[in-house]
Amino acid sequence: MKQTIRAAAWLAFSPLVLPVSPALAAAPEASSHVLPAGIDWRQGDVDAAFAQARASGKPLFLYWGAVWCPPCNQVKATIFNRQDFIDRTRQFIPVYLDGDSPGAQKLASRFKVRGYPTMILFRPDGTEITRLPGEVEGERYLRTLELGLAAARPVKALLASALNGDALSAGDWQLLADYSWDTDQTQIIADGQLAVTLQRLAAAVPGGESATARRLALKALVATASDDKAPAIDKDAARAGLRQVLADTKLTRDNFDVLANNATEVTTYLTGPGAPRLELIHDWNGALVRLQNDAGLSTTDRLTALYAEVELARLSDPKGAISPALQDKVRRQTAEADRRTTNGYERQSVVSMAAHVLSQSGQIAESDTLLLAELKRSHSAYYHMLSLAANARSRGDKAAAVDWYQKAWESSTGPATRLQWGVGYVSGAIDLAPSEEARIEKAATRVVAEAGKTQNAFYERSRRSLERLVGKLRTWNKDGSHRASVGRVQAELSGVCGKLPASDAQKPVCDALASSLNG
Known part of the structure; x- marks a missing residue:
C-alpha cells in the first residue's frame, strides 16, 4: 500500500496510563533500549522467548521499532501505556526488538519486518497469527489484539478461505479488515497483488457486515489509487460510496486512519480538475474538520487530519496556494498541540507532524522555530534535524540543508540508525553539493568503515x-568524473567484504555491492 501521509511526514529523507517520572515525561532516555513501563518485555534472545512461549503455551507478541521513529513513539504513548493493554500482556510473551540492538537486522530478515513499527502476534509454536495496525486508536488496536488472541486460524488462512467463498465469523472478517497490510512484507499477499486482493476481499464480505465491508472497500480504494497496474474500478460508484462515508460521522470516525492519511491520493485518482473534484474535497474537508475537533483522537491523529486539509487545499488551487485563513488555523492548532503535549514519547510524534504541517502550509520559518526548540528536549534530536534539512531544501538553501544532514548523522546513535543517517547525509550532499568531492568521499568512506564494524550490516534495513x-555514488559518477573518489570508497567496501567469512551469508551481498560500485 502506498506510503501514508503520516509516514511521509516522518521520513524526512528519502501507532503510559502508568505514571512516568518527570524526567521521562520531558524526554525519555536516548538509549536504543528504552522500554515502555509496566510491561515484562523480553529483549535480546528472541529464540529463548519463543521457547518460553512454547513451554508456557502462551502466544508471543513481537514489537519491532526504533527509538527515534515517531510512529513507534506514538504507539508507546497511546497504546503501550494503556492499563488494559498492560493487563493483556499477561496473556502473551511480549518481546521488544529495537532495530539498533545486536542481531536485530538479521532477525528482521528472518521475521520479514522492515517498517517501524511492526507488531506481530505469534502462536506458541511460532506460527504467525496476524500483524497489528499501529496507526489506529487504542480501542480498535485492543479489539484487534483480542481477536488475534482468540483466532482459531491465522490471518493467512482466513484470507484464503475468504477468497474461496467460505463462511467466516464476524470476528474473522474484522481481523482481516484491521490487518496491517502496510507491514505485510509479502507474508500473506504476493508483491503487486494488494489492490486486487483487497478488491476481491471487500466484495466477498457478507451483507450483514456492512461496517467491515466499508473499511475493506476504503483500503482497497487506497491500494488501487496507489498502484497504476491495479484492475480498473468504477470511479463514479467509488466516489459516490466514499462521499457516503464522509457524510456519516460514525463511519468517518471508525475509518479516520484511512481517511486522514490518504485524502489527496484518492481524490486525485477518482477525479480530475472540475466540479466532481471540488465536491469531493468539500465533503472530505467536512469530515477532516470533525476529526480535528475530536478530543477522543490523539494529538498526532488530529494533526494528520489537519495535514490532509492542507494538502487538499493545495490540490484544489491551480497554483497550490494556501489561504491566509488556513495558514492561521495551522499556526493555532500546531501551537496548541505543542503546548499541551508533555510526554516525551508523544512529542516525538506530535512535533514531527506539527512541523510538517507548518512547512506544507508555506510556513517554513515557523516550522524551523518549532524544530529548533525541540532539539533541546527530544530524546532523538537527530531525527528533527532531518526535518530542518528538508526545510532548508524547500527554501533553496542548499548549504544549510547539507549541514543539517551532516549534523543529524554526527549526532545519531545506534548502528543501523547511524548507517541510515550517514547514507542520508551522503545522498543529500550528492543531490545538493555534487561538486564537493572531498566531502562526499570522506563521508561515504566513513559510512562504509562503520558498516564494517557493525554486526549484520548486510541484512534488511542496513x-x-x-x-x-552504492546507487547514489554510481549516479554521481555516471560520467566518470568522480572515478578516483568512488574507487577509493569501493576499496574500503572491498576491504570490509574481505573480512567476512566465506560461510557468512552477508559476504555475497557485500561482494556484489562492491563489484557494482564502479560498474
Missing part, C-alpha cells in the same frame, strides 16, 4: 541503506 549508498 543492507538497503548500503544499496542506496
Whole structure:
C-alpha cells in the first residue's frame, strides 16, 4: 500500500496510563533500549522467548521499532501505556526488538519486518497469527489484539478461505479488515497483488457486515489509487460510496486512519480538475474538520487530519496556494498541540507532524522555530534535524540543508540508525553539493568503515541503506568524473567484504555491492 501521509511526514529523507517520572515525561532516555513501563518485555534472545512461549503455551507478541521513529513513539504513548493493554500482556510473551540492538537486522530478515513499527502476534509454536495496525486508536488496536488472541486460524488462512467463498465469523472478517497490510512484507499477499486482493476481499464480505465491508472497500480504494497496474474500478460508484462515508460521522470516525492519511491520493485518482473534484474535497474537508475537533483522537491523529486539509487545499488551487485563513488555523492548532503535549514519547510524534504541517502550509520559518526548540528536549534530536534539512531544501538553501544532514548523522546513535543517517547525509550532499568531492568521499568512506564494524550490516534495513549508498555514488559518477573518489570508497567496501567469512551469508551481498560500485 502506498506510503501514508503520516509516514511521509516522518521520513524526512528519502501507532503510559502508568505514571512516568518527570524526567521521562520531558524526554525519555536516548538509549536504543528504552522500554515502555509496566510491561515484562523480553529483549535480546528472541529464540529463548519463543521457547518460553512454547513451554508456557502462551502466544508471543513481537514489537519491532526504533527509538527515534515517531510512529513507534506514538504507539508507546497511546497504546503501550494503556492499563488494559498492560493487563493483556499477561496473556502473551511480549518481546521488544529495537532495530539498533545486536542481531536485530538479521532477525528482521528472518521475521520479514522492515517498517517501524511492526507488531506481530505469534502462536506458541511460532506460527504467525496476524500483524497489528499501529496507526489506529487504542480501542480498535485492543479489539484487534483480542481477536488475534482468540483466532482459531491465522490471518493467512482466513484470507484464503475468504477468497474461496467460505463462511467466516464476524470476528474473522474484522481481523482481516484491521490487518496491517502496510507491514505485510509479502507474508500473506504476493508483491503487486494488494489492490486486487483487497478488491476481491471487500466484495466477498457478507451483507450483514456492512461496517467491515466499508473499511475493506476504503483500503482497497487506497491500494488501487496507489498502484497504476491495479484492475480498473468504477470511479463514479467509488466516489459516490466514499462521499457516503464522509457524510456519516460514525463511519468517518471508525475509518479516520484511512481517511486522514490518504485524502489527496484518492481524490486525485477518482477525479480530475472540475466540479466532481471540488465536491469531493468539500465533503472530505467536512469530515477532516470533525476529526480535528475530536478530543477522543490523539494529538498526532488530529494533526494528520489537519495535514490532509492542507494538502487538499493545495490540490484544489491551480497554483497550490494556501489561504491566509488556513495558514492561521495551522499556526493555532500546531501551537496548541505543542503546548499541551508533555510526554516525551508523544512529542516525538506530535512535533514531527506539527512541523510538517507548518512547512506544507508555506510556513517554513515557523516550522524551523518549532524544530529548533525541540532539539533541546527530544530524546532523538537527530531525527528533527532531518526535518530542518528538508526545510532548508524547500527554501533553496542548499548549504544549510547539507549541514543539517551532516549534523543529524554526527549526532545519531545506534548502528543501523547511524548507517541510515550517514547514507542520508551522503545522498543529500550528492543531490545538493555534487561538486564537493572531498566531502562526499570522506563521508561515504566513513559510512562504509562503520558498516564494517557493525554486526549484520548486510541484512534488511542496513543492507538497503548500503544499496542506496552504492546507487547514489554510481549516479554521481555516471560520467566518470568522480572515478578516483568512488574507487577509493569501493576499496574500503572491498576491504570490509574481505573480512567476512566465506560461510557468512552477508559476504555475497557485500561482494556484489562492491563489484557494482564502479560498474
